[in-house]
Amino acid sequence: MRVGVVAEIKPAERRVGLTPAGAAALVADGHDVLVQTGAGVGAGFGDEDYLRAGARIVSVDQAWGDSELLVKVKEPIAAEYGYLRSDLTLFTYLHLAADRPLTEALMAAKTTAIAYETVRDESGALPLLAPMSEVAGRLAAQAAAHHLQHPFGGPGLLIGGVPGVPPARVVVIGGGVVGTQAALVAVGMQADVTILDSSPRRLRQLDEFFGPRAQVVMSDPLALEEAIVDADVLIGAVLVPGAAAPKLVRADHLPSLKPAAVLVDVAIDQGGCFETSRPTTYLDPTYRVAGILHYCVANMPGAVPRTSTRALTNATLPYVRKLAGLGPDLALAGDEALQAGLNVRDGLVRHAGVATAFPDLAS
């Protein structure tokens, strides 16, 4: 099969869909790998690395137009919609429940669109979201620490305090992969950390993992209200796979927060779990609502492309090999995890979370 890789054009996105090692594995399987010239540069991979792996270096039009399977990182943005077609399988992050125009474009083009973030294994885990959630979670704690500093718009707090001066209070809402990694780094920086989650099973796991290093609390509206009023940092990290994020912190909560609180909404790619969140990019990552700093970068791992690209290919490659080896029909039919990743096919919405977000498109 012809497998394409293009340069990401979302602002400040420097990851690439496939490492040279991934390209080499596909070439060894007998596939023709087409890589847009310069696609890997931001992640530390030159065209010569892909050539050595046996790939071909092509133009952007050839990478999109000649490939049967396109392996990307981010969702296509409007400038890329013209490349979508019915005989293309697109394998990438899509976050469709937060992106009606893309959902409509994929439907209109009848593209087979498989979203990394809804591929779900038999244990219910999200193996292709997890690596970037690990990155984003760790970055979320770093971003919070950065924005607590006065020169970067914060109140002038050192996240971990010092002996004799208390640390900042960090409240993490959603203790899955992002939340756990954010909490881990915040704890490592000596912050005072509370994690809220709505799953009793997850709460037990978190309690066992963190022990006395973090407080673990059942997330209900009252517990949330109690936790957020004292927070110096709120990290939003909830997920209902494939669906729009629930708005847990509402606009009318903002007056009860500390005026200098820093809000980091990692769940922004699914629409955000704070009502006042809107997507930002690394070009202008923050804004204020009622004076409160919001950080809502929808592609956080794009800041560390050398780490992220390798972590992403490590996770995606087995699925890419399966899709390329069997073709989308057989690969989807024989793999329930991949089936859960299918979001749009033949002009129809094929994921329940997306259908719930856009009932008129799904009916």
Ligand SMILES: NC(=O)C1=CN([C@@H]2O[C@H](COP(=O)(O)OP(=O)(O)OC[C@H]3O[C@@H](n4cnc5c(N)ncnc54)[C@H](O)[C@@H]3O)[C@@H](O)[C@H]2O)C=CC1
């Ligand atoms: N902004 C960015 O660059 C990135 C964003 N993400 C996003 O971060 C979000 C979290 O991802 P993961 O941690 O991988 O998901 P996950 O599925 O591992 O964890 C989500 C957690 O939220 C909990 N949860 C669900 N509803 C809740 C509620 N009402 N109250 C409290 N907890 C609730 C679940 O029990 C689960 O433990 C997703 O939207 C994901 O797409 C992930 C990577 C990068």
Ligand SMILES: CC(=O)C(=O)O
């Ligand atoms: C998960 C995601 O959206 C990202 O890594 O950018």
Ligand SMILES: [Mg+2]
């Ligand atoms: Mg994202």
